[in-house]
Amino acid sequence: MKKEGKTSRMRAGRAIVKSQVSDAALVTKRREQIVTAAIELFAGQGYERTTMLDIARKAGVSVGLIYQYAQTKEDVLFLSLISVLESYKQEIPRRVESADPVESLWSAIDAYVRIIDRRRSAALLSYRSTKSLPRPQRRIVMQLEVDTNDLIAARVRDCVAAGLFRDIDVELAVYQIVLHAHGWALKHWRLAQVTTIEKYIANGFDLLTRGAATPAGLLAYQRFLAERRAIPASTTLVGGRKRGARKIRK
């Protein structure tokens, strides 16, 4: 009963990878197990240098078992990338809940950069390895990224609609933001020597906001800054407390 039509509720992406095992719950569980191991290994040593045996060992299963839940090594990569990208889609909107468009945008950006920070090497994975996928699967991965961008785009559009931002090109602004977020992973080797994640987020947001704001927006932004300064560790400025420990100054 349970394993009947419910499969169709699965993400289209995962569904295209076939499994020899019919029990849907088991498939989910095993794939999670495999993908968790795979992401760690792919991220650490790269897709090509990672052996199926490596993955099997780390997942605590046999090589043969992996081939019951995915048909090729590429499938494993595909499932891994999907898993990473979907975690973005999951986590970003969870924190957008303010009435103030500027604050909402901040929350979205702040969340994005922090998710990436939490799984930095996983974030690099898609840059490094998407090319190793066959075209149709690559398509899906890209689409997933576009979906994520839409979450940000909505927040930017709110700012424009509220008259706080000029009539900027939203799509391009979004890419500015996305690159800022991904940049934290891409250039972490250098950025970590030079700044903290809090400053990095604040700085990027500052440049963007001042660059895009109308006079009214600038006022709103300054109000936002003042508030934030008044409540330095408010609930919206989530986590990241200990993170600040590093303080190499320019």
Added chain:
Amino acid sequence: MKKEGKTSRMRAGRAIVKSQVSDAALVTKRREQIVTAAIELFAGQGYERTTMLDIARKAGVSVGLIYQYAQTKEDVLFLSLISVLESYKQEIPRRVESADPVESLWSAIDAYVRIIDRRRSAALLSYRSTKSLPRPQRRIVMQLEVDTNDLIAARVRDCVAAGLFRDIDVELAVYQIVLHAHGWALKHWRLAQVTTIEKYIANGFDLLTRGAATPAGLLAYQRFLAERRAIPASTTLVGGRKRGARKIRK
């Protein structure tokens, strides 16, 4: 046998890759030949999927010969990455010559994005493959990137010194710019559907400048914009007209 002082004139990077051939000019020529082929292949199909035989064939030499000019496949990758990164260092400053700091900054950014555009897949190479290098060589590649950043940093500092930019964090602004430039390659699959390189450059510059400018800077920027509009295809706004007519000098 006769390792002369000539070798020491070579870039520190290249020098650490040993060659069995002593004739320095020949080494340069052959390596160029090999690296040209390698870059194309690495960029197109990835480092791991490219075989030494592929490289040899494309370069028009034998496999064995490659091993006389590099000791391992990793060496070939290293030489390739160096060659790409050094071309940035070469080309960026070539166009910085204006008295107006804003215009100089524009030229630098414009040049950077266009170099990357010209060799897009090569630009991706370093993101995808740096991880495949042994640590000491990776160091050198990273240092090369930092060097390039300094060229941009100098231009930003000029703007600050001239009172056109606020007292922003230069290092972070530079990374904003670098990500903007690299972003053109990283996200080209999407950006190309949505905009042109001219708009992309202008948009990024606009956001950055408005975000960083002092009131005086804003005026200077607007003056700059007006000038640019008056002379739509001036000498400083290089190329960008006919894409087909490329004349890469190397």
Added chain:
DNA sequence: TTGACGAATGAACACTCATTCAGTTTGGGC
């Protein structure tokens, strides 16, 4: 207890590819 069947195993297979090296070609000094 038995039979049946899906799940799990891992040794074996077929193949790929970086690297080596025994041999051939080239060029220039006598």
Added chain:
DNA sequence: GCCCAAACTGAATGAGTGTTCATTCGTCAA
């Protein structure tokens, strides 16, 4: 013309890998 060292070649080597599949395991209904 002869010689020799440097430059170059490419077949051979062997370590390593994705994938398969004959076999074993675990569970549960009869």
